Amino acid sequence: MRTYPTVEIALWTEDAIVLMDWLETVDFDEVPSEHKAVKQALTDLASRLEEVVPYESPMTPERVATAQEAVSRGMGR
Numbered sequence: 001m002r003t004y005p006t007v008e009i010a011l012w013t014e015d016a017i018v019l020m021d022w023l024e025t026v027d028f029d030e031v032p033s034e035h036k037a038v039k040q041a042l043t044d045l046a047s048r049l050e051e052v053v054p055y056e057s058p059m060t061p062e063r064v065a066t067a068q069e070a071v072s073r074g075m076g077r
Contacts, residue, residue: 013056017067020049020059 011019023046028039057063 012071013053014067014070016049016053017057017059017064018071020046020053021064021067023049 023042026042028042031038031042033039053059057067
């Protein structure tokens with residue numbers, strides 16, 4: 001199996017929950033991009049978040065709503 005170089009990104013848990021929720025519902029074919037690799041990168045990100053986020057915080061509708069509120073705080077909403 002071929003391995004590739006990796007990077008580590010530290011995300012605020014709330015951001016990770018919001019991103020994971022969005023990535024689970026978005027149609028990647030509808031996301032504007034100039035290259036098909038963007039779809040694959042988003043798929044890879046979703047897979048990685050699915051491996052990590054539920055262990056950090058259960059993905060209940062209430063938890064997602066709390067995370068969305070926390071992330072959007074200060075955005076004028």
